[in-house]
Amino acid sequence: MSGLSCKEFIDFLDDYVAATQSPSVRASFEEHLAICPYCADYLRTYTEAVRLGRAVLVAGAGSVPAEVPDELVQAIIEASRRRSS
Amino acid sequence: MTEVESPSSPTRRDSTVDETALVAGLRAGDSAAYTVVLKVYGGRLLATARRFLRSEDDARDAVQDALISAFKNIASFQGEARVATWLHRIVVNSALMKLRAMKRRDEISIESLLPTYLDDGHRRGPTPSWQARSEDLLCRSELRQQIRSCIDRLPEDYRNVLLLRDIEEVDTAHAATILETTPGAVKVRLHRARMALRELLEREFLNLE
Numbered sequence: 001m002s003g004l005s006c007k008e009f010i011d012f013l014d015d016y017v018a019a020t021q022s023p024s025v026r027a028s029f030e031e032h033l034a035i036c037p038y039c040a041d042y043l044r045t046y047t048e049a050v051r052l053g054r055a056v057l058v059a060g061a062g063s064v065p066a067e068v069p070d071e072l073v074q075a076i077i078e079a080s081r082r083r084s085s
Numbered sequence: 086m087t088e089v090e091s092p093s094s095p096t097r098r099d100s101t102v103d104e105t106a107l108v109a110g111l112r113a114g115d116s117a118a119y120t121v122v123l124k125v126y127g128g129r130l131l132a133t134a135r136r137f138l139r140s141e142d143d144a145r146d147a148v149q150d151a152l153i154s155a156f157k158n159i160a161s162f163q164g165e166a167r168v169a170t171w172l173h174r175i176v177v178n179s180a181l182m183k184l185r186a187m188k189r190r191d192e193i194s195i196e197s198l199l200p201t202y203l204d205d206g207h208r209r210g211p212t213p214s215w216q217a218r219s220e221d222l223l224c225r226s227e228l229r230q231q232i233r234s235c236i237d238r239l240p241e242d243y244r245n246v247l248l249l250r251d252i253e254e255v256d257t258a259h260a261a262t263i264l265e266t267t268p269g270a271v272k273v274r275l276h277r278a279r280m281a282l283r284e285l286l287e288r289e290f291l292n293l294e
Contacts, residue, residue, distance in 0.1 A: 005206030005207055006202060006206060007202045007207075014275065014276040036208075038210065041214060042212050042283075045286075045287065048283075048286075049279060049282045050282075056232045056236075057236070057248075057252045067128055068130075068148070069145070072145050073120070076148075076149050077116055080114070080156040083156070
């Protein structure tokens, strides 16, 4: 194994994914990735978890309703009218 | 892959709105301006509230409270952000206030969802591979629901950070302000939330095999 342990790799995985590390630190992460299939798999599934969460909650079919239900529209408008009058 | 709109940013549809006229209408208490807000931004705001709150009634209440508050406090809107961004922040705050007021559920410990290591700091064994099947999984509504359920099982503090940063795309500094914590704590919680979600998905998908 390289100088970097799996724990050190995973503890700072978010920085690696965000590409915010210095070139030398990033190189040590790349070195670890090249020889550690466990961490390579962990990296793949970590980024996949973020992608799936986003896909389901943001891009999922029907996640954004075409319009707000009428009763909610009326309730908001009525309450706001009362406040402003 | 389809283009994904950022929930907190203005969309092309928003660009058709004359924001100066809209804000002037809201300041004048004009019902037509309220209706424009609900028609143009309402759907996306309700979708945001639904992501934070588990029941439809709570999500609607959060949007109602948020918009009534926004209309009431329209004088405080200085135009330094787009109307869409301003309203998004108010709805997020309203949803989080609602969550804080609710009784906490029995939560799974975050520690039980984080990776474990041998004494030398290396991993115990291989990570089972479930990535290749996930594209197929996403096409099935039952499984989309299971992914949603994994997110909902995250401990509240971690789930909120994940929703704010990865889904709503609120930046670290603003997320820290909303959650009344430090940017450093947001960063740590986000990483832990992602690791916990990864673990929950792995357990879910491997049970499906």
